[in-house]
Amino acid sequence: MAASRTSDSECSPVKTRSGEGILAAMVFLAALLFYGWSTHVGWENLNLPGVEFRQTQTALSAYFIQRDHDFSLAYPTPVLGKPWSVPIEFPLYQWSVVWLSNAAGLELTKAGRTVSLLCFYFSLPALFLLLRRVGLTTSRSLIVLSFVLTCPLYIFYGRAFLIETMALLFSLWFLLGYLNAVEKRSFGWWVLAGLCGAAAGLVKITTFVFILMPACIWTVHRLWQTYRAKEKQVWRELGWTIAWALGTVALPLLISEKWLRFADATKALNSAAGFLLSGQLNSFVFGTVADHFSGSIWRQHRDILFHSIATWWVLAIAAAAGLMFGRRWWWWIVALLGCFAGVQALFPVLYALHEYYYVASAFMLLVAVGLAASSTLDSRLPAVVVWSFILILQAGQIVGYFRGYYPEQKGASTGGSAITQMLRVATEPDDVLLIAGQDWCSNSPYFARRRALMLRSGIEKDEILVSQYFAALHGESVGALVLAGDQRDNQQLLSRAVQEFGIDPRPVFKALDATVYFPRRLRLAAIALVPTIQDASSVELMPDAKADAQALVGHEVELNQFPVSYGQKFAGMSPLPFKYFTTFGLNRPTVEGRDMFFAHPITRLWFKVPAGRHAILVEALLSPAAYADSLPMGDRSDGFGLKVSVETPSQVRREIIDQWINPRDRSGDRGLKTFNQEFELAEGETIVVETDPGPQQSMARDWAMLGRIEIK
Numbered sequence: 001m002a003a004s005r006t007s008d009s010e011c012s013p014v015k016t017r018s019g020e021g022i023l024a025a026m027v028f029l030a031a032l033l034f035y036g037w038s039t040h041v042g043w044e045n046l047n048l049p050g051v052e053f054r055q056t057q058t059a060l061s062a063y064f065i066q067r068d069h070d071f072s073l074a075y076p077t078p079v080l081g082k083p084w085s086v087p088i089e090f091p092l093y094q095w096s097v098v099w100l101s102n103a104a105g106l107e108l109t110k111a112g113r114t115v116s117l118l119c120f121y122f123s124l125p126a127l128f129l130l131l132r133r134v135g136l137t138t139s140r141s142l143i144v145l146s147f148v149l150t151c152p153l154y155i156f157y158g159r160a161f162l163i164e165t166m167a168l169l170f171s172l173w174f175l176l177g178y179l180n181a182v183e184k185r186s187f188g189w190w191v192l193a194g195l196c197g198a199a200a201g202l203v204k205i206t207t208f209v210f211i212l213m214p215a216c217i218w219t220v221h222r223l224w225q226t227y228r229a230k231e232k233q234v235w236r237e238l239g240w241t242i243a244w245a246l247g248t249v250a251l252p253l254l255i256s257e258k259w260l261r262f263a264d265a266t267k268a269l270n271s272a273a274g275f276l277l278s279g280q281l282n283s284f285v286f287g288t289v290a291d292h293f294s295g296s297i298w299r300q301h302r303d304i305l306f307h308s309i310a311t312w313w314v315l316a317i318a319a320a321a322g323l324m325f326g327r328r329w330w331w332w333i334v335a336l337l338g339c340f341a342g343v344q345a346l347f348p349v350l351y352a353l354h355e356y357y358y359v360a361s362a363f364m365l366l367v368a369v370g371l372a373a374s375s376t377l378d379s380r381l382p383a384v385v386v387w388s389f390i391l392i393l394q395a396g397q398i399v400g401y402f403r404g405y406y407p408e409q410k411g412a413s414t415g416g417s418a419i420t421q422m423l424r425v426a427t428e429p430d431d432v433l434l435i436a437g438q439d440w441c442s443n444s445p446y447f448a449r450r451r452a453l454m455l456r457s458g459i460e461k462d463e464i465l466v467s468q469y470f471a472a473l474h475g476e477s478v479g480a481l482v483l484a485g486d487q488r489d490n491q492q493l494l495s496r497a498v499q500e501f502g503i504d505p506r507p508v509f510k511a512l513d514a515t516v517y518f519p520r521r522l523r524l525a526a527i528a529l530v531p532t533i534q535d536a537s538s539v540e541l542m543p544d545a546k547a548d549a550q551a552l553v554g555h556e557v558e559l560n561q562f563p564v565s566y567g568q569k570f571a572g573m574s575p576l577p578f579k580y581f582t583t584f585g586l587n588r589p590t591v592e593g594r595d596m597f598f599a600h601p602i603t604r605l606w607f608k609v610p611a612g613r614h615a616i617l618v619e620a621l622l623s624p625a626a627y628a629d630s631l632p633m634g635d636r637s638d639g640f641g642l643k644v645s646v647e648t649p650s651q652v653r654r655e656i657i658d659q660w661i662n663p664r665d666r667s668g669d670r671g672l673k674t675f676n677q678e679f680e681l682a683e684g685e686t687i688v689v690e691t692d693p694g695p696q697q698s699m700a701r702d703w704a705m706l707g708r709i710e711i712k
Helices: 020-038 052-068 092-104 108-133 138-149 152-157 164-184 187-203 205-229 234-267 271-276 278-286 295-309 312-325 327-346 348-353 355-360 362-378 383-403 405-410 418-426 443-448 463-472 491-501 520-532 543-552 564-570
Strands: 432-436 451-455 478-484 509-511 514-517 556-558 579-581 603-607 612-622 640-647 653-661 673-681 686-692 704-711
Touching: 020 138, 020 152, 020 383, 052 092, 052 108, 052 443, 092 108, 092 164, 092 187, 108 138, 108 164, 108 362, 138 362, 138 383, 152 295, 152 355, 152 362, 152 383, 152 405, 164 187, 164 205, 164 234, 164 355, 187 205, 187 234, 205 234, 205 327, 205 355, 234 271, 234 278, 271 278, 271 463, 278 348, 295 348, 295 355, 295 362, 312 327, 312 362, 312 383, 327 348, 327 362, 348 355, 355 362, 362 383, 383 405, 418 443, 418 478, 418 509, 418 514, 418 520, 418 564, 432 443, 432 491, 443 451, 451 463, 463 491, 478 491, 478 520, 520 543, 520 564, 603 704, 612 640, 612 653, 612 686, 640 673, 653 673, 686 704
Parallel strands: 432 451, 432 478
Antiparallel strands: 478 514, 509 514, 556 579, 579 603, 603 686, 612 673, 612 704, 640 653, 640 686
16 A cells, blocks of 8 residues: 555544444454354355366365375476476465365365465454554554455455465565565564565465555655655665665565566476466466457456445445545545556456456455545544444445355355266276366366366367377376367367277266266276266266166176276275175165165175185164155065175075064164174185065165175
8 A cells, every 4th residue: 555754653643533442343343253254154065156267276286285295386287288287376375275284184175265264364464554554543444444354355255265365465464564664674574575575476476566556656655755855865865765675575576586487487398388388478467458448358347346346336425425524535545546446457357357366456445445434434424424324335345245246155065066076986086087178177177186188278179289288198097088068079089089098989978068988997887876976867878878887787797897996885895895786776875874885675795705714794774764654654665684695606605694674663673783793704605795675575665775894
């Protein structure tokens, strides 16, 4: 924020009304409590609302940093193929998220939100001290801060998985340190400014460039004031001011420049990342001449302003109040508005296309609104009118939040889509996804938790570039091919993937706007897993896959033809079965708070253990919904049979457990039942765990569930 040469002690005092301090503190506390509540709306959701493509890019880097313990400067952002590093910002935010997640045991999304919120909260003291510098009393400063806290943008993006609030944090503390270092010629403040400025430039250079605007305005004003004073040794004073100013920004600028060079050199190693080099982005970052005068660009700025920062009538009323009562602050308000508009003029496209960029600058407009609103305290209006006016403006901001971001924020979601659920369960953790038709959006790779080669829009049919990108993947295991949008019929790309990565040319399923293919080694497992995902109803098996699915139901299936991850369907079983037979397919429902294996009759599981003396433990239950009192007696299940047998190589069986579980007629059979039995196993013999319809041979609602199966 711009400031005059005068220090705080030289600012003329602002008269305060009786009780102003208490009432201002109450307004601030109410705003703070509302901010705390609103930022936790939808906290448990694992989706990332608000420019999700950018949040997932940051989250994807954090995920692989955590998974691979990769804290190198060339950190992973695996969306453009090998090499997997395409650094843009310095990974201080991502490292902080991973450190917090590891230390506190927080799920990664919650850790990302927590780091962002902490950065925002720690920004407030710096902004408070800056407000005190311009002559605001503590009470007026709290009123101004309350407008920042009720801003919809800072609520919504203050908890996003983004670097924005960390960049804001360091930028505000840099500005405070810079003003004090230059004014007081203080080494301590110089160190603070240098460290925070370097961190701001590394985390997000555009935010640091913005904060240099008010620093520059303040410096020019101070130089002018010094020159006008005509004091002795004026040129020496001017020289010292310039020296301290340049010396304070030198380190941050030098470190930022070094990082940009390193990032460019790293990105240049990836042939698919050339478009991200600094030199290639200039026209996008700073805009073209046409962009600066584009009506559509500025309409987007207007829409963000009224939707995200302040409703139009709040701004209009605040402007009227400022004109009538805020003459003391007119120049400050002009400077604040100038900086707010100036950064949009400097980065017109960035701010128009990415509303979260306004996290860096929106506080300037909100401080101007706060100054205008608090200026009514200097008027002769009755106290009740003044405080009602301030509260009405605050209410306008809160209403704007509920009308705008709140519905998007509260929507329940586990994150991702049916496609990413399938990619996550049907591929191995180190598999690579080939994706065309989604540009280089990180949504699918992040929610699938997989590395990816995403073919950017416009190059999917460029044989030379595709050949380069595919060649870079030599030695990697490709787990799936996703053809989405206008690339769903790209037969040329499909043929290349079939030839080079063993993709089966028969599509497995389609969902949303995408068709998904798997390599031959994963195809059967993927088909079997489709019914087990949460959003299975939105996935349509393709004709060839439907035919193959019949071989997985009502037939004995060997597990050795599936990837290791397929064993998760048999979680809780030790050892895992080597063969299974199901009548209705594999599924793992939650029953009475437990994750169970769905074993509707007839289900059989075969286990291999060494010959010798063993003991087996089997947990089983019938789902309470199968015999609920609300069902007619004739519709209730009569239970199921649970059998454990030793099977000889000639497939002769001898039963060691034979139980009929009938909770409809026997209350003692309700709930989870545990069965234990010791047995002797000869060489070549196996164990079979089986469910059948019971003595009456009725399979109606025989929703049998198996828990742990342990053979020791």
